[in-house]
Amino acid sequence: MLLFLEQLLNGVQLSVTLLLMASGLTLVFGIMNLLNLAHGSLFMAGAYVAAWTTGVTGSWLLGLVAGAGAAFVTGVAIELVVMRRLYTRDHLDQVLATFGLILFFNELVRLIWGIRPMRLDVPEALNGFVEIVPGAPYPVYRLAVIAAGALVMLGLAWLVQGTRVGMRIRAGSVDREMIGALGVDIGRLYTLVFALGALLAGLAGVLAGPFLAIQSGMGEPILILAFVVVVIGGIGSLKGAVAGSLLVGITDTLGRVYLPKVSDAGTALSSMLIFLVMAVVLALFPTGLYGRKP
Amino acid sequence: MRAVLRDALPFAVLAAAPVAATLAGADWLVPVFTRMAVFALAAMALDFILGVGGMVSLGHAAFFALGGYVVGIGSHHAYDGSPTPFFGLPGWNDLLISLPLAFVVGAVIALPFGWVSLRTRGAYFIMITLALAQMVYYGLVGLTSYGGDDGISMWWGHNTLAGFETADRIVLHFLCLALLVVAFVVLKRLRAAPFGRVLDGARQNEARMRALGYRPLAYQVGAFAVSGGIVAVAGALMANVDEFVSPGMGHWTISGELLVIVILGGIGSLSGAVWGAVVLLGLEEGLREITEHWPIILGPLLVVIVLFARGGIAGLVARLGKGGGRAGSP
Amino acid sequence: MLEARDLRKSFGAIVATDGLSLTVEHGRIHALIGPNGAGKSTALAQLGGSLTPDEGQVLLDGRPIGGLDEASRARLGIARSFQISALFPEMTARESVAMAVMAARPHHARFWRPAATDRGLTDPAQAALDRLGIGHLAHTRAGQLAHGQRRLLEMAMALACRPRVLLLDEPMAGLGATETRSLTEVIRGLRPDMAILLVEHDMDVVFELADVVTVLVDGRVIASGPPAAIRDDPEVRRAYLSEGDEAC
Numbered sequence: 057m058l059l060f061l062e063q064l065l066n067g068v069q070l071s072v073t074l075l076l077m078a079s080g081l082t083l084v085f086g087i088m089n090l091l092n093l094a095h096g097s098l099f100m101a102g103a104y105v106a107a108w109t110t111g112v113t114g115s116w117l118l119g120l121v122a123g124a125g126a127a128f129v130t131g132v133a134i135e136l137v138v139m140r141r142l143y144t145r146d147h148l149d150q151v152l153a154t155f156g157l158i159l160f161f162n163e164l165v166r167l168i169w170g171i172r173p174m175r176l177d178v179p180e181a182l183n184g185f186v187e188i189v190p191g192a193p194y195p196v197y198r199l200a201v202i203a204a205g206a207l208v209m210l211g212l213a214w215l216v217q218g219t220r221v222g223m224r225i226r227a228g229s230v231d232r233e234m235i236g237a238l239g240v241d242i243g244r245l246y247t248l249v250f251a252l253g254a255l256l257a258g259l260a261g262v263l264a265g266p267f268l269a270i271q272s273g274m275g276e277p278i279l280i281l282a283f284v285v286v287v288i289g290g291i292g293s294l295k296g297a298v299a300g301s302l303l304v305g306i307t308d309t310l311g312r313v314y315l316p317k318v319s320d321a322g323t324a325l326s327s328m329l330i331f332l333v334m335a336v337v338l339a340l341f342p343t344g345l346y347g348r349k350p
Numbered sequence: 351m352r353a354v355l356r357d358a359l360p361f362a363v364l365a366a367a368p369v370a371a372t373l374a375g376a377d378w379l380v381p382v383f384t385r386m387a388v389f390a391l392a393a394m395a396l397d398f399i400l401g402v403g404g405m406v407s408l409g410h411a412a413f414f415a416l417g418g419y420v421v422g423i424g425s426h427h428a429y430d431g432s433p434t435p436f437f438g439l440p441g442w443n444d445l446l447i448s449l450p451l452a453f454v455v456g457a458v459i460a461l462p463f464g465w466v467s468l469r470t471r472g473a474y475f476i477m478i479t480l481a482l483a484q485m486v487y488y489g490l491v492g493l494t495s496y497g498g499d500d501g502i503s504m505w506w507g508h509n510t511l512a513g514f515e516t517a518d519r520i521v522l523h524f525l526c527l528a529l530l531v532v533a534f535v536v537l538k539r540l541r542a543a544p545f546g547r548v549l550d551g552a553r554q555n556e557a558r559m560r561a562l563g564y565r566p567l568a569y570q571v572g573a574f575a576v577s578g579g580i581v582a583v584a585g586a587l588m589a590n591v592d593e594f595v596s597p598g599m600g601h602w603t604i605s606g607e608l609l610v611i612v613i614l615g616g617i618g619s620l621s622g623a624v625w626g627a628v629v630l631l632g633l634e635e636g637l638r639e640i641t642e643h644w645p646i647i648l649g650p651l652l653v654v655i656v657l658f659a660r661g662g663i664a665g666l667v668a669r670l671g672k673g674g675g676r677a678g679s680p
Numbered sequence: 681m682l683e684a685r686d687l688r689k690s691f692g693a694i695v696a697t698d699g700l701s702l703t704v705e706h707g708r709i710h711a712l713i714g715p716n717g718a719g720k721s722t723a724l725a726q727l728g729g730s731l732t733p734d735e736g737q738v739l740l741d742g743r744p745i746g747g748l749d750e751a752s753r754a755r756l757g758i759a760r761s762f763q764i765s766a767l768f769p770e771m772t773a774r775e776s777v778a779m780a781v782m783a784a785r786p787h788h789a790r791f792w793r794p795a796a797t798d799r800g801l802t803d804p805a806q807a808a809l810d811r812l813g814i815g816h817l818a819h820t821r822a823g824q825l826a827h828g829q830r831r832l833l834e835m836a837m838a839l840a841c842r843p844r845v846l847l848l849d850e851p852m853a854g855l856g857a858t859e860t861r862s863l864t865e866v867i868r869g870l871r872p873d874m875a876i877l878l879v880e881h882d883m884d885v886v887f888e889l890a891d892v893v894t895v896l897v898d899g900r901v902i903a904s905g906p907p908a909a910i911r912d913d914p915e916v917r918r919a920y921l922s923e924g925d926e927a928c
Contacts, residue, residue: 091473141657147473148406149656152613155606156652163645276602280484283477291473324492331485335466338478342469542794544782551779554768561728561766562841563754563783 058192063313064306065188069198071305072205076260077282078289078297079212080253086292087225087249088143093154094134095282096275097161098254102127102261103270104165107176116179120262127258128251135250140243162272171272176265201263208259213294225249281308284330288337290347299345304330357538360624361531364390368523380519381591382635387526388587390627391533393611394620395580398537399573400609401618402546404553408605409463409479412486413578415600416459417452417585419490421509422502422595424448429506445509445525448586456582457575459486464574468567483605490597501596508590526587530624533580537620540576549573581608610652681706681875682758682845687726687736689719689899696722697733698899704845704875709867711878711886711907714896715919720879721763723896724847727877728760729753740845754783757844761837761851763879765830769823773814773833776822777805780840808836813862828859835863845875852882864888887911895919 077099084090106123110116134157142150177183178197185193216222224245261275268274285304289296311329337345364387371379392414399405425448427434427441434441442448467478491499507515508522516522540546551559552566559566589595611630615622633651637644682704689697696719704710712720725731727738729750738746740756748756759780768776778801785800795801809815812832817825822833831851838846851867852860864885870876871889880886886893887907894904895916903913910916 085473091476138653138657145656147476148400148609148613151406151408151476151606152609153653153656155603155610156649156656158606158649159603159645159652160649163643163649167643167646277484280481280602284481287474287477287481323494324489327488327492328485331481334478334481335462338466338469343474539792539794542796543792544795547775547779547782547795551768551771554770555766557730558762558766558768559779560750561730561754561760561762562780562837563751565749565751 058189059313060310061189061192062194063309065194065198065202067306067309068302069202069205069305070309071301072202073260073264073278074282074285074305075209075297075301076205076256076263077278078285078301079209079294080256081282082286082289082292082294082297083225084250084253085286088139088246090139090143090250091147091150091154092139092253093151093279094157094161095253095257096279097158098127098131098257098275099261099264099278100161100165100270100272100275101130102258103176103265103268103274104169104174104261105258106262106265107174107270108169110176111174116177116181119176120259123262123265124255124258127261128255131251131254131257132247135247139250140246143246158276166272173269173271176262176270178266197266204263208256209298212256216294221248281330284334286344288334288344290341290344293344293346296344296346303333307333357534357621360390360621360628361527361534363628364527364530364624365524368520372520377519380523382631384519384523384526384591385588386624386627386631387523387530388584388591389608389611389631390624391526391530391587392581392584393608393615393627394530394533394537394623395577395584396608397612397615397618397620397623398541398580399549399570399577400612401620402541402553403549403570403573405468405570405574406476406609407467407479407574407577408476408602408609409467409481409483410578410581410608411600411602411604412463412483413456413460413581414585414588414604414608415486415490415595415597416455417582417587418589418595418599419493419496419502419585420452420455420582421448421586421589422504423496424451425504425506425509426496426502429504443509444513445511445586445590448509449529449583452582452586453579456585457579460575460578461571463578464571468570468574480602480605483600483602487597487600487602490600497596499597501594501598504589504593504595508593522590526591529583529587533583534620537580541620545569545572614655681741682727682877683739683742684723684727685737685739687723687733687738689722689726689731689733695899697726700736700896700899700901702894702901702904704877706844706875707872708891709871709876709878709889711880711890711893712896713880713883713886713893717898718896719899720896721849722899724760724849724877724879728758728847754841757842758847759838759841759843759845760847761834761849763849763853765827765834767822767830767833767837770821772819772821773809773825773829773836774802774805774818776833777808777836777840778802780837781805781808784840784842805840808840809833811839812836812866828855831855832859832863835866839870843874846870846877848876848878848880850879850881852880852885860885 077095081092081095084092102123105126106119109122110119138153138157142153182197182200184196186196186199188194216225281304285297285300288303289300308330312326315326315329364383368380368383371377371383392410396407396410399407423434424442428443429441433439463479463482467475467482470478496502510516511525548559548564548566548569552570556566585599588599607630611623611626613626614629615624615626633648634644637647684700684702687697687700700723702710712723714720722731726733729748737744740758745753745756768779775796778795781801781804782795806815806818809818812835814829814832814836817829822830825833831854835851851863855863860882867876867889878886878889890907892905893907893910895902895910897919902919903910903916
């Protein structure tokens with residue numbers, strides 16, 4: 057029972073990482089109709105820069121700011137140089153161009169930081185355990201990640217639902233011409249939305265950094281899981297992203313713990329589980345749990 | 351006539367190049383050309399569903415890897431004499447078995463993959479094929495009795511052909527090239543036949559096809575399966591060329607490369623896939639000579655090609671030669 | 681032949697079809713008219729099978745076909761033309777019609793044979809184009825045809841399905857006077873061979889062709905009968921015809 061609770065929390069913590077990734081993907085897709093494979097590169101950028109900054113300065117907080125900031129700046133840069141030329145292209149072009157970007161970024165980090173994986177340690181202040189229920193110690197840092205992720209998502213929900221910028225974003229996803237007619241600079245709005253998604257991805261990279269080997273190509277497995285989240289939840293829906301990431305995060309974590317690993321098939325199955333869940337959801341709901349019907 | 355020449359030229363290049371390389375004493379180059387033929391085969395199968403059927407699959411690496419493992423697993427058991435886990439059957443180590451088997455395995459796995467992916471269209475389709483391929487990748491990593499992450503190294507050599515050893519690399523090359531030509535002829539014919547016309551019609555206007563009395567889904571799933579089967583054959587050939595299989599064959603970047611090859615060659619041109627493979631793999635080899643960090647050049651180059659040079663090489667050739675043709679149709 | 685019984689369909693709060701019943705007989709042209717938004721296209725879609733009604737039945741020769749999808753109904757001989765031309769932009773006119781011919785012939789016949797040189801496909805396709813007077817455009821891509829020509833190609837594709845029931849959604853929309861004239865004659869020529877349901881805004885065409893006219897307003901039938909009776913029906917005049925005879 058205690059093991060189950062612990063694993064459930066681990067699942068929620070993975071969900072938070074996925075949610076930060078998926079919400080950016082789904083915003084960018086819902087508003088600019090852009091399928092961005094390079095979203096994982098922003099995750100990687102956040103993790104690398106945080107690890108490097110923390111290593112140099114010794115300050116985890118500085119690493120957090122630098123990592124998220126680097127992802128944000130990278131996001132602005134690739135939006136200005138590449139992405140905005142892709143909004144009106146078909147998805148195939150978007151896939152190919154962002155594939156090119158991935159090749160570039162995965163090699164760039166090798167060029168800068170070498171092929172040896174880097175490490176990001178858990179911050180000193182959060183390095184320890186707390187008893188959530190008597191007799192069940194749980195790492196403080198993981199709880200902090202869950203809390204931070206929840207806070208960020210609440211902030212995002214407030215931004216989209218409750219502010220003028222959010223109103224423009226929502227209007228933009230419904231009708232591009234109308235928002236242009238309202239006198240909003242659509243180009244700047246798109247840059248802002250893309251950079252916001254990048255910031256969230258960078259943040260996810262920093263927060264998940266201590267659980268991962270920080271190396272070239274680390275963004276893509278997370279990206280693909282985030283795609284599964286988006287497919288399950290429904291493209292363009294933040295509510296769907298929340299539901300999807302909880303489903304994927306918890307299923308994946310519990311599956312790895314509880315599925316028997318006595319044979320090859322068991323080991324393989326536990327890592328394939330969420331994809332099978334995705335297939336079942338799709339068979340029942342072709343546009344995802346909260347997707348708009350075509 | 352001109353169209354026939356345009357189709358034949360890339361195959362002729364792949365036939366002449368390794369011969370020339372061998373005569374020039376550079377026979378270490380032969381596997382490079384063989385790789386081109388193998389990737390051309392896989393990309394051509396992808397082009398069939400993409401160019402004719404409009405299905406953008408970012409998951410074809412899965413079938414490539416499955417084909418490879420058909421060779422790897424069979425060869426492993428044939429070498430050490432142990433029975434396979436499949437009903438205790440003995441291993442296999444002949445291309446006459448492993449190639450058809452690879453096709454069947456690829457096609458059979460592609461059926462449910464295609465069906466699930468075709469529940470949706472557009473961006474969803476891309477993401478789902480990518481996710482399903484990732485599932486296969488993790489599945490292969492989980493095969494610890496076949497090396498897990500490290501895969502199977504066939505240090506005892508590649509498959510025999512109808513019982514004969516084919517140690518000569520040029521024989522293997524021409525075998526790959528022959529299969530590439532066969533695939534081209536079959537796929538070209540299939541595209542012109544009612545089967546291909548229905549796929550083409552569904553790409554252009556699926557609702558209209560239903561109103562005419564067609565059920566495009568069956569054709570699309572069928573085409574996806576054929577495509578998956580051919581890609582698996584390519585994977586089986588790759589395993590023979592490299593004498594090595596690993597989950598890396600199913601890495602999603604392979605799916606991306608196949609798409610790049612199709613685009614470079616011109617969508618829907620089928621024979622263009624050969625040009626695409628020659629250019630992409632040639633570019634990779636060439637850049638590798640310049641720097642070990644070659645993707646840092648290739649990546650931005652791809653971005654530039656997508657942004658500024660749609661229609662691919664075949665489109666360029668067609669434009670220069672005023673050859674018309676359907677290369678570069680969206 | 682084709683019968684709708686008490687069809688109902690709502691989209692949220694909007695009732696698009698409210699108890700529609702009508703019968704289309706072989707050898708007759710049944711016109712369905714009504715102001716914009718009356719639910720004519722929605723009704724057609726439910727008969728064709730691309731929309732499922734919330735309630736009610738669709739019968740072909742007395743057999744319920746409500747459970748069949750669009751493709752199955754097409755194979756039973758229900759063909760339709762679309763209000764907004766729905767074509768294959770990259771195919772030539774003849775290739776487009778050949779798709780319809782291929783759909784109508786026994787399945788998987790000559791599976792392996794290139795469609796472009798199969799005279800079993802190209803000859804009937806060419807004949808359908810000729811019948812509509814666009815035979816000379818056989819090798820023009822559908823995407824490059826002028827608007828009126830697309831309407832005619834749309835008709836040719838519907839005809840090539842060899843339908844027993846033809847559902848026409850505003851075939852005259854956007855046609856010039858001459859084209860309207862000739863298409864009217866084509867439709868008149870089809871009458872003996874099939875049952876035709878015609879949704880049309882051009883009242884001259886409707887009253888010239890129709891054997892029966894049904895008037896739809898807000899999803900409900902307000903009148904149904906021979907053209908002469910409909911023309912004089914006071915309720916119809918008030919609800920619809922008073923807007924002007926050629927409400928386009």
